[in-house]
Amino acid sequence: MNNTIMITCGITLLLSNILIVHELLIVKRNTLNSKNIQQLEEKKWHDAAYKDELTLLHNRRSYIEEMDAIERTSNTQTVVHAVMIDVDNFKKVNDSFGHRFGDSVLKKTADFIREYFPTENCKAFRIGGDEFAVIVNGTTTEALGTQIEHIAKISMEQIGCSLSIGYARVKFGINKAMETAFEHADRNMYLMKESKFANK
Numbered sequence: 001m002n003n004t005i006m007i008t009c010g011i012t013l014l015l016s017n018i019l020i021v022h023e024l025l026i027v028k029r030n031t032l033n034s035k036n037i038q039q040l041e042e043k044k045w046h047d048a049a050y051k052d053e054l055t056l057l058h059n060r061r062s063y064i065e066e067m068d069a070i071e072r073t074s075n076t077q078t079v080v081h082a083v084m085i086d087v088d089n090f091k092k093v094n095d096s097f098g099h100r101f102g103d104s105v106l107k108k109t110a111d112f113i114r115e116y117f118p119t120e121n122c123k124a125f126r127i128g129g130d131e132f133a134v135i136v137n138g139t140t141t142e143a144l145g146t147q148i149e150h151i152a153k154i155s156m157e158q159i160g161c162s163l164s165i166g167y168a169r170v171k172f173g174i175n176k177a178m179e180t181a182f183e184h185a186d187r188n189m190y191l192m193k194e195s196k197f198a199n200k
Helices: 002-050 060-073 088-096 099-116 141-159 178-196
Strands: 080-087 122-128 131-139 161-167
Touching: 002 060, 060 131, 060 178, 080 088, 080 099, 080 141, 080 178, 088 099, 099 122, 099 131, 099 141, 122 178, 141 161, 141 178
Parallel strands: none
Antiparallel strands: 080 131, 080 161, 122 131
């Protein structure tokens, strides 16, 4: 009789422990699920604030904050280049073929930029309309110039529109070094554009 009672108590205790473990596992799973949902929600809101909805590149807000951050943390030995990219005759493309086709050109351009300016040392932005900017770290001006010359040549074949591209090295140590470099890059981009169409 005593043995039966002991066995019954033992089984009851075992079942009780199993139930407790099961409940703890459920609580842990629910906690992890809540954290995952929270992380997904945070990423969603972050992307909405810092990513361009059409191209999924970083947007203008991200571009401005990134320039400020680099400005604060860099010194005269830091090697950074500013790159500006513009789709040639984009307004004519939009007017001739419609905004849906124009959007597809912008998406292809963004994919093209991602391919030739990899995220290991570059950060790309759509800063408005058909204008894109890239911050390039740790390469020489000569190497970047060769790369950009190649990219400009093959852009028509790969995305269906040519690109004009300008670049400039950031000269840290002056006021608003990043902004100034992008202004130079922008001017160089328009010089490339003008030289293309002057020869036609």
